[in-house]
Amino acid sequence: MGLTSIDWIIMLLYFASVLGIGAVLKRYVKSSTDFFLAGRSLPAWICGLAFLSANLGAQEVIGMAASGAKYGIATSHFYWIGAIPAMIFVGLFMMPFYYGSRARSVPEYLRLRFDEKTRGLNAISFAIMTVFSSGISMYAMARLIQVLHVLDPIFDRLHIARSGIFHVSVIASAVIVLVYILLGGLTSAIYNEVLQFFLIVAGFIPLVWLGLKNVGGWHGLSEKLPAAFTHSWMGMSSAQTNPLGVDWFGLVAGLGFVLSFGYWCTDFLVVQRAMAADSMTAARRTPLIAAFPKMFFPFLVILPGLIAIALPSTAAHLATTKTGSAATTAQYSEGLIPPKIDPNTGRPLLDRQGKLIMDYDLAIPNMLLHYFPTGILGLGLTALLASFMSGMAGNVTAFNTVWTYDIYQSYIRPHESDEHYLWMGRVATVFGIALSVLAAYAATRFNNIMDMLQLVFAFVNAPLFATFLLGMFWKRATGHGAFFGLLTGTVAAAFHHGLTLPIGEPVGIKGGWLGPILHVYPSDMAQNFYTAIWAWTTCFVITIVISLLTQPHEESKLVGLVYSLTEKPSEKHLRWYARPAALAVVIIVVLLLLNIFFG
């Protein structure tokens, strides 16, 4: 891909500073709280940027651009509807209980509020999920390095077979993440997430700027693309008339409420960043500070996808996953997006309707290659590598905390010294990463198993927010209610998925595996959203019913855990712009303006 020494120097500089930050932070890690919660000592802006970055893994960056190329600006709903309201909610209403209860993790909050079995269910499913997510990050990074031929010249010069590139990429990323977490714990991970945030911004601003300049600005872009691609709300009244294939109720209730609140308000990966804050106000401001850059990220990560399809097709500097002939690639490309090529025939792959299957995931890599000369290309690549690494590190730090506090300390070895748990945290980091490497290799062999696992995770996650909502705002909710609500919610998700199918899909991983197909959805996104809605509603109703049938918790034990029994945090001493509620109002106004301009 034409990298020269300057690109390598920039990449190596990044890796050196990542390890350097870990080395400097090492001497500040003295207790398990330092290691797992950064000593609860970080200012709000650092936690806020880390809160944002932990979610901004490279799959997210690449996937959002891919989705932009496929669906257009409507993809920004994943940010505007699918993140911002939930981020405001967790900051204003939920953080007082997470931070105020002094729980050290989200599962621990469930232990305090409900009971042991609810915590166990959440802790174990979360631990498994983080290991797999980090493994998938590793896998995706190694694949991208292969596709872009980053390491090919070096391997050729050293006379090593190119098949080793995948192994070297996986092992190298594992070792680097391992070293910097072992050294600095969560602080290391958070510092690197903040660095990654700035790198992504620094790498993508010039990309978007050059791309926009080339297509004639936003105006030129809207002229080159179908109208629905540059108007996020166009055709949303019905699933048939918009690119996503989802109606507005499915979008708002499924994505905007169930899935988004389920992720941003209950996922320990992000909540852990806010728990590391140095005060209650800082913890509450964390997601609100993150919401500001989040609102504008569609312009950095989705626009490149739109620009990529608006450009004229050219064979020059295109990367394709499989070696198809350059001519075939150019002939079937949409702008910079090549078709997927069948490795056996060298012909483009077609779907069941005979349409080309485009390799949208190459939108970002191809944009970088198209616009960036050597030098800044190194910066763009570093930004991508950085987001892979922090994606892994985020999962590993969440894993070692939940493992040590919620599984090891609770069920295996309680009552040990703090040093012992600090030691266990380091050991957990090692085997967490070892398991991620295994997961990365599993992904190469058994693609279907990975898809299935992700489906199961989706079932487990979908009902979660109902449990937290009732837990925090209804003092009558009980442990039995929460536990069985979660279980039935997960089962409801599985049933809904097994009884419905997106249009034109075969029975199997996409749904319909329970036999009768009761409903056909216009797209798999619509099916996902409604699966979530069913799961959430079931969990909500069952939790209420079982809670009413079981013994209520003593109110004295719920102080600090439930809204009606907890003193409201005072904001009187803060200046207006430092008050979480004022920040939230500003965010909502900006969000409305964005939706009006790009609606």
Added chain:
Amino acid sequence: MGIDIRLPIGLVFSLVGILLTAFGVASNNAIYQRSLGINVNLYWGLVLLAFGVLMVALGRRGMRPRGKIE
């Protein structure tokens, strides 16, 4: 805790900025055909350098010991 994060970030960006600027000055203009004839290394290098220096300055100020604010 420990070090002010703006210091390492400022250092990384200053170094990358210096590298890109220097490379931008020294490089042959032919490679900028891709970037619409604009020497992105030079200009973006300068922007990153300015950002890096600003972060270092803020970080040094942040590291200075000050009275306890609780």
